[in-house]
Amino acid sequence: MRKIFTFTxxxxxxxAAAFAAIYPVSxxxxxxxxxxxxxxxxVSITSDYEADGLIxxxxxxxxxxxxxGLASDQVTFKYQGGTVGDMTLRVSTSxxxxxxxxxxxxLKSAEDGTLEITNWxxxxxxxxxxxxxxxxxxxxxxxxxxTEIANTR
Amino acid sequence: xxxxxxxxxxxxxxxxxxxxxxxxxxxxxxYKPDPMGEDIEFNPNCSDYGCGSEEDQINALWxxxxxxxxxxxxxxxxxxxxxxTRNSYTYDAHNIIFFSPGSSxxxxxxxxxxxxxxxxxxxxxxxxWDGAFSFSAYQSPSYSEFDVWxxxxxxxxxxxxxxxxxxxxxxxYAYSSQGETSKRTLHSDDVNGAQALYGEQDPFSVIIHTxxxxxxxxxxxSGSFDFTVLAYxxxxxxxxxxxxxxxxxxxGSTHGPLLNLNSVYIPANxxxxxxxxxxIPGNAPVGEYKYxxxxxxxxYPYDDYDVSYFMFWVExxxxxxxxxxxxxxxxxxxxxxxxEPLAGEGGQAHTSTAIIPGAFELRQxxxxxxxxxxxxxxxxxxxxxxxxQIYNLKGQLIKTLLDNRALDFGPYSIEWDATDSDGNSVSAxxxxxxxxxxxxxxxxxxxxxx
Numbered sequence: 001m002r003k004i005f006t007f008t009x010x011x012x013x014x015x016a017a018a019f020a021a022i023y024p025v026s027x028x029x030x031x032x033x034x035x036x037x038x039x040x041x042x043v044s045i046t047s048d049y050e051a052d053g054l055i056x057x058x059x060x061x062x063x064x065x066x067x068x069g070l071a072s073d074q075v076t077f078k079y080q081g082g083t084v085g086d087m088t089l090r091v092s093t094s095x096x097x098x099x100x101x102x103x104x105x106x107l108k109s110a111e112d113g114t115l116e117i118t119n120w121x122x123x124x125x126x127x128x129x130x131x132x133x134x135x136x137x138x139x140x141x142x143x144x145x146x147t148e149i150a151n152t153r
Numbered sequence: 154x155x156x157x158x159x160x161x162x163x164x165x166x167x168x169x170x171x172x173x174x175x176x177x178x179x180x181x182x183x184y185k186p187d188p189m190g191e192d193i194e195f196n197p198n199c200s201d202y203g204c205g206s207e208e209d210q211i212n213a214l215w216x217x218x219x220x221x222x223x224x225x226x227x228x229x230x231x232x233x234x235x236x237x238t239r240n241s242y243t244y245d246a247h248n249i250i251f252f253s254p255g256s257s258x259x260x261x262x263x264x265x266x267x268x269x270x271x272x273x274x275x276x277x278x279x280x281x282w283d284g285a286f287s288f289s290a291y292q293s294p295s296y297s298e299f300d301v302w303x304x305x306x307x308x309x310x311x312x313x314x315x316x317x318x319x320x321x322x323x324x325x326y327a328y329s330s331q332g333e334t335s336k337r338t339l340h341s342d343d344v345n346g347a348q349a350l351y352g353e354q355d356p357f358s359v360i361i362h363t364x365x366x367x368x369x370x371x372x373x374x375s376g377s378f379d380f381t382v383l384a385y386x387x388x389x390x391x392x393x394x395x396x397x398x399x400x401x402x403x404x405g406s407t408h409g410p411l412l413n414l415n416s417v418y419i420p421a422n423x424x425x426x427x428x429x430x431x432x433i434p435g436n437a438p439v440g441e442y443k444y445x446x447x448x449x450x451x452x453y454p455y456d457d458y459d460v461s462y463f464m465f466w467v468e469x470x471x472x473x474x475x476x477x478x479x480x481x482x483x484x485x486x487x488x489x490x491x492x493e494p495l496a497g498e499g500g501q502a503h504t505s506t507a508i509i510p511g512a513f514e515l516r517q518x519x520x521x522x523x524x525x526x527x528x529x530x531x532x533x534x535x536x537x538x539x540x541x542q543i544y545n546l547k548g549q550l551i552k553t554l555l556d557n558r559a560l561d562f563g564p565y566s567i568e569w570d571a572t573d574s575d576g577n578s579v580s581a582x583x584x585x586x587x588x589x590x591x592x593x594x595x596x597x598x599x600x601x602x603x
Contacts, residue, residue, distance in 0.1 A: 021308070023259040023286070024510045025562050029535035053243030054265075087244070087275075090180075092264040092311055093257075119258045 021093050022120055027135075030106045031149045034118045036069030039104040039127070039143065042097050043074070047082025055089040057082035058114075059097045061105065065143055068150040069107075077107050077115040079123075095124040102127035104142075174320050175346025180272035181314030182229060182351075189351055191277075192234035193218060193312070196251035199281065203289035203298045204252075208371050208466050210301065211236065213290035214250050215464060216337065217305025220324065221313060223360040223461055224339040225347035226387075229313065233443070233464065242278035248312070250305065254284040259562075261286050262304050264311040277312040279305070296332045296519070296530065296566050303329060303336045315346045331564055356388035357419075357458035361398075361446035370465035375435040378465065382427040382446045384489065386419040393418050394458060395449040396427070396489060400482070401462075403440025411484040416451055429486025437467045510534040515588045515595035518569075522600040525571035525578065529554070529586050529599075532564050540589040541567055551579060571601050 031037065040061040047057040060076040081091045090096070095117065097103065104125040106118040117123035125132040125142070132142050182189055197210035204210050218231040240251045242265040257263070260282050267276040281288060281304065289298035310325045317327040323340040339347075360383045363370065370378060386392055393416050399409030412429070419425050431444065445462035516530040529541060541555040552574045554567050569586075571579055581603040588595045 021260060021262050021264075023261060023563070024534055025259055026510055026512050026534040028512065029562055032536070053241065086269045088180075088266075088268050089244075090178075090266045090268070092266075092308070093260040094263075120260050122259065 022122060025119065025122065027146060028149050028153075030118060030122060031068065031146060032153055034068065034106040034108050036071055036075065036107040036115060037067035037104065037146060037150065038063045038069075038071050038075050038107070039065040039067065039125075039139075040075075040102070042099050042101045042103060045082070045097060045099060047084050049084060054080055055082045055084050055087070056080055057097070061103065065104075067104070067143060067146045075107070075115065077105065077117060078110065079117045093120040095121045097124070104132060104146075174323070174342040175318045175325060175349065176316035177346070177350060178266075178311075178314050178316045180266060180268035180274045182274050183314075184271065184273045187228065188230070189228055190230040190232050191248055191312075193231050193248045193250065193309075194234035194237035194239065196237050196240055196249060198238075198240065199252040199283050199288055199290070199301070200254055201283050201287045201289070201298070203287060203291060203294065204283075204301065205290050206371070207236075209290040210252075211464065212370070213301035214305050216302045217307075217309050219362075219461075219463070220302075220306040220337060220339055221309055221347060223358075225313075225344050226354045226358050226385075227344075227347035227351040228354055229347065229351040231309065231312075233462075235441075242280055244276055246276060248277050250279040250281070250308075252281045252283045252288070255282070257282040257285060259285070261299060262308050264308050266311070274314060279308045279312065294332050294334065296528065297564070299329070299331055300334050300337070303334050306337055306339075310343060310346075313347055314350055315343070318342050318346065355458050356386060357392065357394060357448055358385045358387075359383065359396075359446050359448035359459045359461050360385075361444065361461045362463060370463075372433050372437075372465065372467050373469040374433075374437070374467070376433045377430055378433075379428070379430050380444070382429070382461075382488070384417070384419055384425040384427075384448055386421060386423055389421050391418060391420040391423075393451045395447075395451050397447045397449060398429075398484065399445055399447070401443035401445060403438050403442065403467075408482065411482055412486070414489060417489045425489045427486060427488030429484055429488075432481070432483040433465075433467065434481045439467050439469065441466050512537060512593060513539075513588070513590045513595070515597055517597060518586065518599045522602045523571075524581075524602050526568055527571075527599060528566040528568050529588075530564070530566045531588055531595075533560055533562050533590065536561050537590045540587075542587045542589075543569060544585040544587060545579075546583055546585070550574075551584065 038061060040063040042059050043062045044060045045057055047055055050056045056078050058076050058078050060074050063071055063073055063075055080094045081089050106123045107115040108118045110116040125134050131138050135142055182191060195211050195214045197207035199210050215233060222230045237249055239247055239249050244267050262281045265278045266274060268274040287298045288301050290301045294300040306324050315325050318325040320342040323342040324336040325343055361380060363378050363380045396414040396417050397410040398412035399407055402408050442465050443462045447460050448458040450456040512535055514532045518527045518529045520527060538557045539555050539560050540557050542553045543551040545551055573579055581601050583598055583600050585596055585598055
């Protein structure tokens with residue numbers, strides 16, 4: 001991965017207001033680095049140990065809205081963390097999902113061909129009372145914004 | 154037009170319970186028998202230039218742990234587990250911190266918690282993603298670097314079982330910035346969170362530190378360092394205590410006490426200070442030392458009220474020298490004589506929401522006013538073509554620093570040396586700098602003084 005500090009021409013990298021653990025990016029960045037963006041209800045979550053020794057979870061969304069990419073009625077994607085038996089792994093920069101949640105997710109292809117979240121916790125928007133709380137915008141307004149970005153990329 | 158970044162804690166919070174300020178995750182170490190504590194091991198494998206030596210990194214990481222041990226005054230302490238070469242956050246019964254050169258999107262650091270039913274945390278690992286971001290283990294990180302101590306203190310708060318706080322001045326606040334060091338020490342909200350989990354310590358506590366905490370203390374043979382010991386009494390009564398300083402040698406044995414003050418009186422709700430200088434003899438064994446201050450009961454001198462320590466290292470071939478000269482582990486100093494009342498801790502409450510930024514944010518140049526160099530700083534939250542130009546107050550273009558340059562996301566700082574496009578120095582006065590990102594423009598003023 002490239003270092004963001006390699007830019008020359010007397011550029012130094014400066015103190016940005018940033019997450020303690022995540023450097024923020026815009027919606028445009030999220031759209032440009034995603035292959036699939038969908039909104040819908042989380043209908044199931046399964047978790048298991050994978051070859052890397054971590055617990056991964058697979059969440060399936062019943063899709064209400066396809067913002068970008070090819071998606072069927074249901075989309076399954078993976079993220080780090082979850083519970084297997086008596087053991088739970090939580091990851092500070094990873095989002096968590098619950099069955100019944102209404103969400104919008106930014107997804108990309110993983111190396112194993114499955115879908116995974118695009119960029120940690122920034123990959124999830126949570127719909128509460130008709131608004132996506134992370135951006136404080138109504139459902140349709142935000143969907144339209146993302147669609148416009150996707151159409152112009 | 155620039156959209157300010159407003160921040161949503163909700164998106165980042167790992168909620169199981171919530172109260173104003175600190176946040177309890179619902180999994181912790183409280184099931185452990187007293188004294189509650191966890192070994193944490195450090196892998197000083199940071200490859201960034203600013204990380205310095207392995208000892209620099211160990212010191213900075215340990216200071217992050219010490220922030221909790223020394224200031225939280227909760228019945229939980231991290232203990233130094235030593236160096237490790239482990240570099241995996243899988244479940245292996247070791248709590249570790251390491252640096253990963255790998256790619257991890259926009260994550261700066263990540264804590265991996267493993268816990269079982271009942272919220273019994275069984276392991277916590279922290280990874281600093283230095284493949285994407287630069288870190289500093291030095292006392293003063295540059296604008297381009299994340300401070301290891303600062304970030305470690307935050308992540309180790311997570312390891313305690315604390316989530317993000319809504320108090321912006323707290324270490325556990327969700328957001329930080331490059332160059333920030335203010336979260337190295339704890340805010341009262343962090344202290345309250347730790348104590349809510351683990352209960353409050355005895356009212357007596359001690360902290361020992363050196364003035365160069367984040368620099369490696371590596372000595373080739375002989376040397377010396379200055380240190381300060383702070384003794385606290387939060388009780389409503391004055392007490393006598395016994396103050397000692399000793400060493401844990403590289404072979405694990407104890408040397409000392411180097412200081413042994415039997416009856417130090419500390420008034421109610423007060424702090425005592427001791428300033429000292431410690432000599433290191435030329436024949437000191439090579440290896441890692443713990444320099445340890447103890448605050449002990451006067452009646453039961455082996456009962457510690459509290460212990461605090463830092464590490465230093467002796468390297469190279471040990472030679473005969475000061476030991477033979479009679480100096481040895483000489484400690485000189487004075488203090489513990491006049492008490493200072495404990496100050497109350499204040500905090501800035503901050504209820505914030507939101508999070509997804511716009512395309513960019515232009516910041517004030519640093520320094521300002523300036524002569525002749527200043528840095529113009531901005532954050533880019535997506536890839537974009539960027540121009541940066543300097544104008545005078547008549548609207549005349551003085552210099553173009555960036556000309557429609559394609560940049561990736563990230564923080565940037567562009568230096569201007571107060572010259573025009575021909576290389577001539579410009580006169581003192583107010584200038585404007587204009588940042589153009591795509592179709593959006595931002596403008597700020599700066600003042601050149603002569």
